Amino acid sequence: MSEENRSRVDEITDRVIESFDNCPSDRLTTILKALTYHLHQFAKEVSLTTEEWMAGIDFLMATGKISNDKRNEFILLSDLLGLSSLQVAINERADEATESTVLGPFFVEGSREFENGDDISQGASGESTFVSIKITDAEGEAMGGVTVDVWGADADGFYDVQYPGDKLFNRGRFVSDAEGRVFFWSILPVAYPVPSDGPGGALLKATSRCNMRPAHLHFALVKNGFSQVVTHLFVDGDPYLGRDAVFGERDSLICQFLEVAGDPEADDAKLRTNHYEIEHSFRMARG
Numbered sequence: 009m010s011e012e013n014r015s016r017v018d019e020i021t022d023r024v025i026e027s028f029d030n031c032p033s034d035r036l037t038t039i040l041k042a043l044t045y046h047l048h049q050f051a052k053e054v055s056l057t058t059e060e061w062m063a064g065i066d067f068l069m070a071t072g073k074i075s076n077d078k079r080n081e082f083i084l085l086s087d088l089l090g091l092s093s094l095q096v097a098i099n100e101r102a103d104e105a106t107e108s109t110v111l112g113p114f115f116v117e118g119s120r121e122f123e124n125g126d127d128i129s130q131g132a133s134g135e136s137t138f139v140s141i142k143i144t145d146a147e148g149e150a151m152g153g154v155t156v157d158v159w160g161a162d163a164d165g166f167y168d169v170q171y172p173g174d175k176l177f178n179r180g181r182f183v184s185d186a187e188g189r190v191f192f193w194s195i196l197p198v199a200y201p202v203p204s205d206g207p208g209g210a211l212l213k214a215t216s217r218c219n220m221r222p223a224h225l226h227f228a229l230v231k232n233g234f235s236q237v238v239t240h241l242f243v244d245g246d247p248y249l250g251r252d253a254v255f256g257e258r259d260s261l262i263c264q265f266l267e268v269a270g271d272p273e274a275d276d277a278k279l280r281t282n283h284y285e286i287e288h289s290f291r292m293a294r295g
């Protein structure tokens with residue numbers, strides 16, 4: 009780049025940053041100035057060509073076009089670039105609360121409400137698994153009245169919203185009881201590939217990256233006066249632990265899903281057949 013060009017390039021960056029000087033919001037000013045600075049730095053660092061700039065525009069266009077109210081390809085893109093995990097790490101309260109991880113692209117607002125003991129699998133393929141959660145505050149006191157969203161893939165590695173139609177399965181909302189407990193039947197999580205039919209999948213393919221997520225079940229915990237906890241429970245022994253496509257795994261969230269032999273004397277038909285059981289505690293921090 010010639011000296012004249014370099015000075016023109018820097019002048020453009022300075023002028024765009026200055027253009028936000030009259031923004032009435034201090035926070036928005038900070039964000040947009042920093043975004044401009046780093047976006048321009050990126051273009052300068054790689055000497056972005058016209059073809060590459062256009063390819064980036066087309067990629068974002070395709071990301072928008074394939075997204076809808078059930079599929080958010082922008083979240084997948086954020087996950088695949090590690091931005092989601094980075095943002096979680098910047099904001100989490102791991103000293104006082106359960107470690108957080110990515111929300112992922114398959115959360116659905118307004119999930120069906122269930123009672124403790126119910127089966128959320130609703131016909132999804134998979135091995136029966138009894139999930140038992142205890143929720144406490146940072147001091148270890150049981151927390152009743154926590155809204156808990158749970159969602160997971162089926163045995164083929166697909167979420168309900170990835171199938172045609174409106175049928176929802178292996179997803180539900182609970183409220184913890186006075187002892188802070190939430191317990192329900194679900195299915196054993198399996199490792200699955202992130203969606204490969206959109207720009208996110210194309211990015212992984214073009215860069216020869218692992219497209220798999222280790223087996224996990226999603227949780228989102230909400231209660232007034234406490235910081236939200238968005239997290240997973242991962243299945244110990246999964247071969248993809250250590251190379252999660254979205255960089256979401258945390259050692260503290262890896263759990264034993266125990267294989268339990270059926271008890272022919274049990275009252276509950278599910279307990280009379282072989283199944284899995286998982287017990288875990290979550291902590292929430294005030295704030």
Ligand SMILES: [Fe+2]
Nearest residue numbers: 112221224226
């Ligand atoms: Fe997931």
